[in-house]
Amino acid sequence: MGAVRLNHITKTYNNKSVVAVDDVSFEVQPGELFGLIGPDGAGKTSIFRMLTTLLLPDTGEATVDGYDIVKDYKMIRSRVGYMPGKFSLYQDLTVEENLRFFATVFDTTIEANYELIKDIYIQIEPFKERRAGKLSGGMKQKLALSCALIHKPTVLFLDEPTTGVDAVSRKEFWDMLKRLKMQGITVLVSTPYMDEATLCDRIALIQSGKILSIDTPRAIVNAYGEQIYALRASNMYRLLNDLRASEYVKSCYAFGEYLHTTLKQDNETTRNELMMQLRSRQHEQLEMKPTEAGIEDCFIKLLVQPV
């Protein structure tokens, strides 16, 4: 039985005029690190709030740890850990007071579950006398995670925990999640960052309340099925326009310092002809190399041609 199971869940707002979650079903296995990947407004937070019993679904049913999210909400509330997207601790309480408060609210003590949070808490312990409002973004998230973990939850819901956090802290945060997984805690995490997707066991790509694809990051990438070429030139904007206008090109999107391009017919001849075409348009420092598809490529492809 799955640790979390959603069965045709739909959630609307404003008298059904806004569909936030549209007929979503998926299952998360115990001990799994599961990622909900999607842009802002995709419906991630709504799914999390329904699973943490904060919102009622319009239709469909879901269970967390075997408990129904509507009927058994009290049971779920005492078992799960939840970290909302917005920093939700008391800014005028110190680090230690916050942790102690949430420990008591969950009827436990810091000492009883110190082992679980030790790795995380040890990094913010030097600042334990500091008010939570005065912490940096990364430290705030570490404190919030400590507070969400203090009662040793069976399932942990983390809503965009790394949004607004620096790159180093983000990496540390994901290392922590990996360690939690080893403790047997099921972790559901949502993020708008595609690069974090590969760190999950399985991911669900979500857009406009609909699940586009659910699989392991590897399988999703493998399912891309086409060769991507990364192109670069001195004038990127002109290159993008020229590529999109070219009869050989199927799709072309900007990805960091390269343009990810797929071809209508991928063979030696078309590649050479494309290069010739580009050179004839006086592109300087032109470069083209095959590259592996990333989650973001898959996401865009799924958006353009839905499954």
Added chain:
Amino acid sequence: MKQFFTFVRKEFYHVFRDRKTLLLLFGLPITQIILFGFALTNEIKNAKIVVADYAKDVASQQIINKIEASKYFDIDRSLMSHEQLEAAFREGKIKMAVVFPENFNEDLVHLNKAQIQVIADAADINTATTLTGYVTNIINDYQTQMKNSQAMPMRIVPEVRMYYNPQLRGEHTFIPGMMAMIMMLVCVMMTAISIVREKELGTMEVLLVSPFKPFMVILSKFVPYLIISMVNITSILLLSWFFLDLPVKGNILLFYLESLLFIITSLSLGLLISIKSESQQTAMFVSLMATMLPTMLLSGFMFPIENMPIPLQVISNAVPSKWFYVIVRSVMIKGAGFSAIWKETLILFGMTVFLLVVSLRNFKIRLA
């Protein structure tokens, strides 16, 4: 239980770490009492008046002496004609004129009836009523004296006595009124804001996803403000006792119990407001509208309710501070016991139960 105490302690941290709130909570009552007690009394001292004595006989002299002896008036004895008086009023030189007609004493002795004309500047209606009140008092006083000493034939003297407040001291109405207002303001606004703040900051979201019962969240919000209000009540009582010479005449325990009831009524109102509002601004605005205005206008402490149009009189019954105002006046100023205020107590109690029931029925255990 341990959870509850931790929660209450957390609430105290919130209060004591926010200097502005702290200043508001404890500074407000003290400032208000001092302002209303000393600076803003409706007592009038050294009002400029004119006494025009056309009689110049024993009786008029005696009355004038009495008026002169009081600290309220600054007397100008001059025989002004009516035209002159009018001019003086118009220019705002005088607040009141007392005119003794000729043959004042004779009329009094022979006819047992004499007239004094008291003219007041009713453009300032409060001052006018107060001043004429003072003068009428002094005249009545004189009549009583005469009756006793001279064994005059029985005559009907309109006995206007100012019960409980013979000098018309302002504190007697202001202290109970201020008490009601401060309690309401502090309890309603602070509870409403502190609950809405948890919603706004998102901490309510985290608290809901915990085994902690939502109702306990509310209850633990009540405790700190209840204690703070009790401290405020005590400081108001001490201030009015030592600085305004106005101790609690009735049973102090009864007074505290009634205050406790009123505080709980206010806290429940704050709870209801917090449930219905989504932002701290809304909560604050609604609280102010629900406490300040009705307490000032409809509790009877600034404007007498009996003089209001019937619809307003009916509405005033829904204002909790009206009933608390009556209770404080009875217990503190008149020294009345429970038997005199059981009705008001019952009404406050009913209001509390009503507010609590409505709040609890509307309390959301989820976000939407």
